[in-house]
Amino acid sequence: MEEENENRSKWIKIRLKPSEEELLNKRYKKSTFQNLSEFGRAMILGDPVTVIHRDKSMDDVLEELALLRRELNFVGNNLNQAVKNINSAHGFPDTRLWMNLLTIINGKLEPSIIQIKERMNKYADLWSQKLRAGKA
Template sequence: MEKRKEKRNRLIKLRVSEAELKEIHQHLGRSTNRSLSEYLRRLALNKPVTVMVRNASADDFLEQMLPLQACLEQTCNTYTRAVDRLPVLNKIPELKGWLILHESTRAALLEQVSRIESLTLQLYEQWLRK
């Protein structure tokens, strides 16, 4: 059975200040309603209004992860360049330099992965507490 759409032919006027209108639009923006009329109708008829809520712990997690991602990408690029240079090293001093660079890059890469693991575990523990 198809539900017939009820014709809405009555108009209600509502006077609000600029500040009130701005606040209403802010609330509308956080809801899932597509139009101001639909939003106000639901409020007036005491029907549920679905509001989107941001997860603060996930936002904090992303705020910390994005710089780590950039640092990890840079470290991976440095490591890749170092490995690419390995076949062209013919002399012992060049090889020693490569090994030193390789070890510092590897340590930086492992540090970044460890920080990512730590932040992921923190988010997981916060999620478990809820």
């Protein structure tokens, strides 16, 4: 049996109070639907509605992790540039200079890397505590 591809040509009009419309829009925005019509059809027809839940208490943690990722990217870029320069100077008299520069760069980057690791461990501990508290 072939499925018919029918257009949605029937309209249902409903009236809402402003507070009801606001509630409907809040629920729609928390859902995974692309438009209000899809959301409304799912609600009326009893289809499953997937709601996105976000733990706002973790916003600060996520923001800090994003900053840490950015800092790690800067560190990685600097290190890659130094290694690229050393590789291109291999066999030339400048190689020793580049090795010394890499040692200096590593000395400057190492404290940042240690700080990033400490912060990430702190947030990992915080995250695991929230998970344990959620399961209890």
